Amino acid sequence: MGQAMNQGVLQAKLWYAQRISAMVLGICVAVHLVMIFYAIRGGLTAQEILGRTQGNVLFAFFYEVFVLACFIHAPIGISNILQETFPKSAIAKPVAGALGLLILILGSAAVLGVYTGGAL
Amino acid sequence: MSSRPRLDSRAKSHLSYFAYACHRFSGLLLASFIPLHFLMLSQSLRGAQGFEQSLALTDLRVFKFGEWALVILLAVHLAGGLRVLIMEFGPWNGLRKGWIQLSTLFGIACGLLFLYFAN
Secondary structure, eight states, rough: OOOHHHHHHHHHHHHHHHHHHHHHHHHHHHHHHHHHHHTTTTTTOOHHHHHHHOOOHHHHHHHHHHHHHHHHHHHHHHHHHHHHSSSSSSSSHHHHHHHHHHHHHHHHHHHHHHHTOOOO | OSSSSSOOOOHHHHHHHHHHHHHHHHHHHHHHHHHHHHHGGGGGGGHHHHHHHHHHGGGGHHHHHHHHHHHHHHHHHHHOOOHHHHHHHHHOOTTTTTHHHHHHHHHHHHHHHHHHHOO
């Protein structure tokens, strides 16, 4: 009984975390889409990307917030899908955990990279 | 095996099932792609030249097609997600079928915009 209750509380917390991160992502994705359409004109070059992002604190802050919101949102979604599709297997937690780590580490490395331009 | 309720063809032919399926499918693909996207961008840690070498990959046709598909998926997931948020947090007012149509149109519009701007 106690365990089922804890499970329910956890489910509710995860649902809330996914919805709050979705609200943040809604704004980030809308901005990102506009940025994509602006950036792809004439093709993507490293010079062009770094010219926009290098040393730009606002860009770095925006994209790190974006990464953190993805870090919360995507693993919860993947975990839900895996749990619903394979309810008897224990695959959901490790896969969601691995995805979360990948997003956090690679995403932060990407933000650091485009902010510094590799000059660390 | 699945813990989802069994749905008959009547439920599955409903527009909101289409919205659910689109949101799942786009979310799953986006989540699988994001680590690769970040891996590519983190190559900027190698400096402008190293970054350029990695970006050269995106000139391949298969990557261009992938980028195009991902922009559409992102647009569909954004509009579909807004519908979910409005349904859950707003006052109850049906299944917001207008949002499903809007998501579809938004996805198509973003796909066309991508084709217009990309070279």
